[in-house]
Structures are given as structure tokens and as C-alpha cells.
Amino acid sequence: MGAETEAGVAPASARKRHAELAELVDEANWRYYVLDAPTVSDAQYDAWMRELQRLEEENPALRTPDSPTQRVGAPITSDFASVAHLRRMESLDNAFNADEVAAWQARAERLAERDPAPYLCELKIDGLAIALVYEKGRLVRGATRGDGRVGEDVTANVRTLADVPQRLSGDGVPDLLEVRGEVYMPVEGFKRLNEQLVEAGRQPFANPRNSAAGSLRMKDPRETARRPLRMIVHGVGPWEGGAPMPASQSQIYERLREFGLPVSDLYRVVGGLDEINAYIEYYRGHRHDPAYEIDGVVVKVDGLTLQRELGSTSRAPRWAIAYKYPPEEVNTRLLDIQVGVGRTGRVTPFGVMEPIVVSGSTVERATLHNASEVVRKGVRIGDTVVLRKAGDVIPEIVKPVEELRDGSEREFVMPTHCPECGTELAYEKEGDADLRCPNTRSCPAQLRERIFFAAGRRAFDIEGLGYVAATALTQPLPPQQPLIRTEADLFDLTAEQLLPIRSVVRDPDTGLPKTDPETGEPRIVSFFANQSGGLSKNAEKMLQELERAKTKEETTVARVLVALSIRHVGPPTAQAIAAEFRSIDAIAAASEEELAAVEGVGPRVAAAIHDWFQVDWHREIVDRWSAAGVRMEDEAPADLPPQTLAGLTFVVTGTLAGLTRDEAGAALASRGGKVASSVSKKTSFVIVGENAGSKFDKAVKLGVPILDEEGLKVLLEDGPEAAAGMTVTPEA
Numbered sequence: 001m002g003a004e005t006e007a008g009v010a011p012a013s014a015r016k017r018h019a020e021l022a023e024l025v026d027e028a029n030w031r032y033y034v035l036d037a038p039t040v041s042d043a044q045y046d047a048w049m050r051e052l053q054r055l056e057e058e059n060p061a062l063r064t065p066d067s068p069t070q071r072v073g074a075p076i077t078s079d080f081a082s083v084a085h086l087r088r089m090e091s092l093d094n095a096f097n098a099d100e101v102a103a104w105q106a107r108a109e110r111l112a113e114r115d116p117a118p119y120l121c122e123l124k125i126d127g128l129a130i131a132l133v134y135e136k137g138r139l140v141r142g143a144t145r146g147d148g149r150v151g152e153d154v155t156a157n158v159r160t161l162a163d164v165p166q167r168l169s170g171d172g173v174p175d176l177l178e179v180r181g182e183v184y185m186p187v188e189g190f191k192r193l194n195e196q197l198v199e200a201g202r203q204p205f206a207n208p209r210n211s212a213a214g215s216l217r218m219k220d221p222r223e224t225a226r227r228p229l230r231m232i233v234h235g236v237g238p239w240e241g242g243a244p245m246p247a248s249q250s251q252i253y254e255r256l257r258e259f260g261l262p263v264s265d266l267y268r269v270v271g272g273l274d275e276i277n278a279y280i281e282y283y284r285g286h287r288h289d290p291a292y293e294i295d296g297v298v299v300k301v302d303g304l305t306l307q308r309e310l311g312s313t314s315r316a317p318r319w320a321i322a323y324k325y326p327p328e329e330v331n332t333r334l335l336d337i338q339v340g341v342g343r344t345g346r347v348t349p350f351g352v353m354e355p356i357v358v359s360g361s362t363v364e365r366a367t368l369h370n371a372s373e374v375v376r377k378g379v380r381i382g383d384t385v386v387l388r389k390a391g392d393v394i395p396e397i398v399k400p401v402e403e404l405r406d407g408s409e410r411e412f413v414m415p416t417h418c419p420e421c422g423t424e425l426a427y428e429k430e431g432d433a434d435l436r437c438p439n440t441r442s443c444p445a446q447l448r449e450r451i452f453f454a455a456g457r458r459a460f461d462i463e464g465l466g467y468v469a470a471t472a473l474t475q476p477l478p479p480q481q482p483l484i485r486t487e488a489d490l491f492d493l494t495a496e497q498l499l500p501i502r503s504v505v506r507d508p509d510t511g512l513p514k515t516d517p518e519t520g521e522p523r524i525v526s527f528f529a530n531q532s533g534g535l536s537k538n539a540e541k542m543l544q545e546l547e548r549a550k551t552k553e554e555t556t557v558a559r560v561l562v563a564l565s566i567r568h569v570g571p572p573t574a575q576a577i578a579a580e581f582r583s584i585d586a587i588a589a590a591s592e593e594e595l596a597a598v599e600g601v602g603p604r605v606a607a608a609i610h611d612w613f614q615v616d617w618h619r620e621i622v623d624r625w626s627a628a629g630v631r632m633e634d635e636a637p638a639d640l641p642p643q644t645l646a647g648l649t650f651v652v653t654g655t656l657a658g659l660t661r662d663e664a665g666a667a668l669a670s671r672g673g674k675v676a677s678s679v680s681k682k683t684s685f686v687i688v689g690e691n692a693g694s695k696f697d698k699a700v701k702l703g704v705p706i707l708d709e710e711g712l713k714v715l716l717e718d719g720p721e722a723a724a725g726m727t728v729t730p731e732a
């Protein structure tokens with residue numbers, strides 16, 4: 001590595017590629033973790049991550065704390081309350097071949113200074129991680145992983161899963177137990193759910209994983225209860241009191257099974273690398289045997305003492321590794337490359353292929369992301385290409401089979417004009433990777449995507465207004481005129497207007513018209529009319545839902561802001577801004593400086609918001625929604641108590657008499673205090689109840705001030721100085 005790198009500067013080419021990749025990964029994370037609707041395959045995502053890691057190894061200056069390689073998941077954002085995990089929830093490091101598994105084993109052996117066998121092999125279930133907290137055997141909380149430290153409180157939803165016991169059974173149930181596991185949707189249930197969603201005019205889920213994540217995080221737990229969700233346990237967090245925690249992962253599983261928790265029958269404890277590989281090979285051939293989708297195998301060091309010794313990196317334990325199976329690959333012909341136009345005008349090339357069955361579904365289109373990806377992949381129209389599809393439904397063109405070229409293939413040329421409105425395409429600013437259609441107001445493609453988005457799960461959430469309806473509203477067959485010319489028209493639709501509308505059906509992934517497989521002609525529908533010429537069920541539902549959306553409880557300023565499709569303003573940003581300004585009017589009136597001062601909003605986002613509100617037709621959207629009766633203001637939040645504990649860190653342990661540990665934590669947090677799960681020298685106070693265990697001992701050892709419940713009361717009411725006089729001296 002040159003002196004340049006050490007001085008903290010990476011070559012411009014590396015910086016450029018790093019920035020490009022970071023943006024692709026950030027966008028993918030957002031779609032995957034926040035929207036539950038990914039648009040790239042896991043294999044493509046993993047390839048981007050590996051390239052990022054390699055760049056950072058070569059240029060350590062690029063490894064900043066905000067690089068995607070240093071984080072777990074994505075910050076949470078949602079209708080759910082956030083909740084701090086008792087102990088950090090981690091991701092897993094990946095291996096893609098036997099050598100990488102061997103390297104992991106060798107490293108563990110070197111670090112542990114002995115053979116870490118036996119190992120526990122189990123299936124890597126493609127679902128979402130969940131943490132369940134049991135106090136005295138009662139389920140008190142369920143939370144998603146979030147960014148690993150803070151997740152979403154989904155307790156009410158988790159309670160609806162038949163696999164999740166409300167109360168643990170058997171002997172020796174710990175006083176406090178956190179169980180981690182995977183919530184998943186069996187493949188059959190996933191297929192059925194998607195059929196129902198499509199029938200109801202809603203967007204189907206991309207794969208069982210996203211469908212599990214979306215279903216668990218429904219605002220109404222009764223909806224979650226209707227979804228075929230299941231769970232399998234794969235770890236524990238804190239285990240305090242009751243029978244002592246067993247000494248190995250496998251014994252823990254058997255104990256959890258006795259407590260009534262769902263444990264897999266398919267895990268095996270094995271002695272070494274040969275057996276690990278045999279397990280991996282067996283399930284490579286039997287991947288589809290289980291009722292759920294798997295994306296690999298997880299290998300863990302079975303002994304807990306060794307697990308503790310090996311510890312974790314910033315995002316994953318060193319005592320475990322996830323072996324990921326490669327996705328299935330087939331060859332097919334690339335017939336054409338067409339371009340689609342997205343919500344922000346971004347123009348994306350798609351491969352149109354000879355239809356082919358891969359991983360159980362027929363594929364004929366695949367995204368090529370952007371013009372430079374087409375160049376990188378080196379594919380030409382007419383090529384035979386390698387097509388890859390992982391467990392999910394998003395296919396990807398990997399590369400051309402160059403040996404099969406006959407000279408008739410032609411290079412793809414990016415169009416100069418928008419395929420949907422004819423406007424000349426342009427880069428928004430120098431150095432952008434993507435060409436855009438600048439006709440933001442009336443480009444039918446952009447409007448269709450924005451309307452679809454505004455009606456989506458994260459904005460107004462309007463049942464009946466799916467992709468087909470959005471197309472029909474914005475792009476009827478000529479000479480019919482669009483009912484929606486900008487978002488301003490969204491809440492003024494009437495039944496009479498809807499009835500005659502006819503339009504083509506478009507593919508939501510690409511925006512391209514769908515063709516009838518028999519005639520090859522575009523499919524045309526009268527989506528809002530039923531066979532007897534009356535209003536279809538969907539149209540009725542859509543009108544009702546539009547009416548209800550104006551004032552329903554879920555319609556918050558944050559969601560209205562999301563629905564406006566302002567660049568860079570996704571749900572997390574919208575929530576931060578809404579919390580500060582509380583009305584769309586106040587946001588519209590805010591200066592760039594005021595917007596930038598909101599935590600989590602930088603100058604770039606502030607400028608985007610400010611600029612957006614300066615445009616006349618944008619202001620018209622806000623005015624017309626407001627005139628239609630859409631609620632554009634949030635109620636004032638309850639006043640926070642004075643922030644007397646800001647800057648201090650607390651650990652709560654043992655059983656308190658007057659309140660639960662969660663309540664104590666919430667009371668501390670509401671006064672600005674930070675609640676941590678383990679005691680360190682930096683802990684300001686440890687609050688102890690009855691039967692406090694190792695944390696109490698550690699506090700004594702480190703000399704951290706200790707408060708009992710009486711002291712906690714004083715702390716909350718009169719602040720830390722007053723409480724300092726109340727610390728408890730443990731008996732020698």
C-alpha cells in the first residue's frame with residue numbers, strides 16, 4: 001500500500017467506484033430492510049458487498065464508520081416504537097466455498113489456541129431475525145433486529161404466531177431469557193398469500209423472506225395473525241436466574257425445546273471440517289426439502305466458553321459462519337435491451353430474454369441497473385447469456401457466453417430520449433451515473449410510479465390502488481385523457497370518471513407493457529369496471545380507501561411527506577423531519593438551515609426539500625390535498641420531562657418491585673439517559689432489584705455506583721446529584 005493510502009487518501013478511481021457501490025448498496029438496503037421490496041438479487045448484493053470489502057482492504061481510508069461494510073441492516077423507521085436490545089444482535093460473516101469455511105475454522109482454531117470442535121451445523125433460514133424476551137417465563141416483548149442495537153417493538157404482532165409460546169413451560173425457566181430466532185413464511189403459504197394479494201390488486205412480495213418481514217410488521221396485529229408465519233429458534237441473548245445456562249449451543253436448543261420453544265430437528269453436532277462439508281453438500285442437493293426457503297448453512301462453534309473467547313467483530317460473531325449456496329444458473333437468449341423510467345426519472349436498462357424456467361419460475365426480463373453495468377457485463381443484444389436466480393424471484397443477467405457469438409450481436413446504445421414521453425434525457429449534474437428524464441411533471445412513467453408509490457405501504461397505503469390501477473389512472477388508452485395529471489388529482493376521483501377507463505397492463509418491475517402470451521399483443525383491461533359494466537370491487541375499495549386515507553390515524557405528516565416523492569426523503573428522514581416540524585405547512589416554510597439542523601438530515605436532503613417546495617405545481621399538490629381534507633398536521637406530542645439524565649448510562653438488573661425493567665428503562669430514557677445491557681467502567685449507575693446476578697457483581701468489582709429501587713425514584717425525581725447520596729454499599 002502506498003504512502004498515499006496511509007495518509008488517508010485513496011486513488012480517485014477507487015473512491016469513485018466505492019461511492020458508486022455504497023450508493024447501490026444503500027439503495028438496496030433501504031428497499032430490502034425498510035420497504036420489504038428488493039429489486040436486486042441477494043447474489044448481486046453480496047457481490048457488491050465483496051467488491052466494497054476488497055476496495056476497503058486495498059484502501060483502508062475508504063473504510064469509514066458509515067460504510068455499508070461496517071453496519072448491520074438499516075436504521076429502523078416505522079410505525080413501531082423503537083426498543084433497545086438487551087444485547088446487540090449481530091449479522092453473520094459469509095463463506096461461498098469450502099476454502100472459505102476452512103479458513104474460518106483455521107482462524108477460530110488459531111484464536112482459541114485449540115481445536116474448537118465440536119461444531120453445530122444448521123440450516124440458514126431465509127426469514128427475519130427476531131428477539132423474544134421472557135420474564136419469569138412470560139413473553140413480555142418481541143423485537144426485530146433493526147440495526148442490531150435498536151429494533152422495532154413488534155410484541156403484539158409476535159404474540160399472534162402459533163409457534164411463539166406466551167408462557168414457557170417445564171422446569172428451571174430463567175427469570176430473564178432472551179430467545180433469538182427466525183420468523184419465516186413457508187413456501188406454500190407465500191405462494192398462496194401472493195395469489196391473494198394480486199387478486200386484491202396489491203403488489204405481491206418478491207420472496208418469502210420479504211413477505212415474512214412485511215407480514216410481521218403489519219400495523220394491525222390482526223392482519224399479522226392471518227399470515228402464515230412461523231418461527232425457529234437459533235440462539236439466546238441474556239439468560240439469568242432459573243436453571244443455569246447450558247454449556248453448549250446444542251444443549252441450549254434442547255433446553256429451549258423443553259420450554260416449549262420451536263427448535264429445528266435438522267441441526268447436527270459434528271466433529272470437524274469433513275463432516276461440516278458433508279452437511280453442506282447434503283443440503284445442497286436437498287435444498288428444497290424443508291417447507292421453508294434456505295439460503296445456506298450456518299456453522300457454529302458448539303461450546304459456549306469458546307464462543308465467548310472468540311467474541312465478535314463490529315458486525316458478526318467470530319464463532320459462526322454462514323455458508324451461502326450459489327444461485328441457480330441457466331443459459332438463454334438476450335433478445336433485446338429496453339429501458340424503463342422510474343419514479344425519479346432514472347432510466348434503467350432491462351434485458352428482454354427468451355422465456356426460460358429457472359428456480360421454478362418463468363423468467364423473461366431482468367434488470368441491468370444502469371448503462372455502465374451493461375458495459376461492465378459486456379453483454380450484447382442477441383447474446384446467449386448466463387441467467388441467475390437465487391431463492392428469490394429477482395433474476396439477474398450474469399455475463400455473455402462469448403464462445404457462442406456469431407457476429408450478429410449488436411452493442412446496446414442508451415437512448416437519447418425518454419421512451420415514454422420523448423423528452424431528451426440528461427444527467428442531473430456532472431458525474432452522475434444515471435441518465436434521467438427531466439420531464440418530472442408530466443412524464444407518464446414518472447407520474448405512474450409516483451402515484452403507485454404514494455398509494456404504497458409506506459405512504460397512504462391504499463388498498464385497490466396497485467400498479468394496474470396506477471397505470472390506468474395516469475395512462476389510459478388514447479383518446480381517453482388521464483384522470484390523474486399530477487398527484488394533486490389523487491383525492492378528487494369519482495366513480496363516473498373511472499368506469500370507462502381502459503389501459504394496458506404493465507409489469508411493476510420494469511414498467512414495460514405485459515404481452516398476452518398467445519397473441520403477443522399488449523394486454524388491455526378495463527380495470528375499474530366489472531363484467532356487467534358496474535364499478536369493480538377493486539375500484540370501490542380504492543375510492544373508499546382514498547376517502548379514508550384523508551383522515552385515518554395512520555396518515556401522519558411523515559407519511560404525507562413520503563407520499564410527495566421528494567428526492568432523498570424516505571421514511572426515516574420523513575419521520576425525523578415530521579417530529580420536528582409537525583405540519584406540512586411548517587416544513588414548506590422552513591429554511592434550508594432549519595431543515596439541515598434536524599438530526600439525520602444533511603445539507604443535501606435539506607436542499608432537496610427546500611427546492612421541492614419552491615416549485616408551483618408541487619405547491620399545488622399540497623394545496624389540493626389540503627383542500628380535499630387530507631390531514632397535514634400531527635398532534636402535539638406529550639411533553640417530555642426535563643432531560644436531567646442526558647449523557648449518563650444506566651444498567652438495570654434484577655427484579656424491581658414497583659415496575660418492570662422495561663418501564664424503568666423507559667423512564668430513564670425519557671429523561672435523556674442511555675440504557676445499556678452490560679456494565680462497564682463507563683456505566684454511570686447500576687440499578688439493582690431482587691436476585692440481581694452477575695451484573696451486580698461486576699458493578700461492585702468496577703466500583704460503579706449502585707442504586708436500589710428507592711435510589712431510582714430519587715434519581716428520576718431529583719436527578720443524579722441527589723441520587724449520588726443514596727448509593728448502596730454492598731456487604732463485603
Ligand SMILES: NC(=O)c1ccc[n+]([C@@H]2O[C@H](COP(=O)([O-])OP(=O)(O)OC[C@H]3O[C@@H](n4cnc5c(N)ncnc54)[C@H](O)[C@@H]3O)[C@@H](O)[C@H]2O)c1
Nearest residue numbers: 028029032038040041042045091092123124125129234298
Ligand atoms: N437483495 C437485496 O437487495 C439485499 C439487500 C440487503 C441484504 N440482502 C441480503 O441480506 C444479507 C445480509 O443480511 P443479514 O445482515 O441479515 O445477514 P445474513 O442474512 O447473511 O445472516 C445473518 C442472519 O441470518 C439469520 N439466520 C437464519 N438462520 C440462522 C441460523 N440458523 N443461525 C443464525 N442466524 C440465522 C439471522 O436472522 C441473522 O440475522 C445479504 O448477504 C444479502 O443476501 C439483500
Ligand SMILES: [Zn+2]
Nearest residue numbers: 418421437443
Ligand atoms: Zn419521460
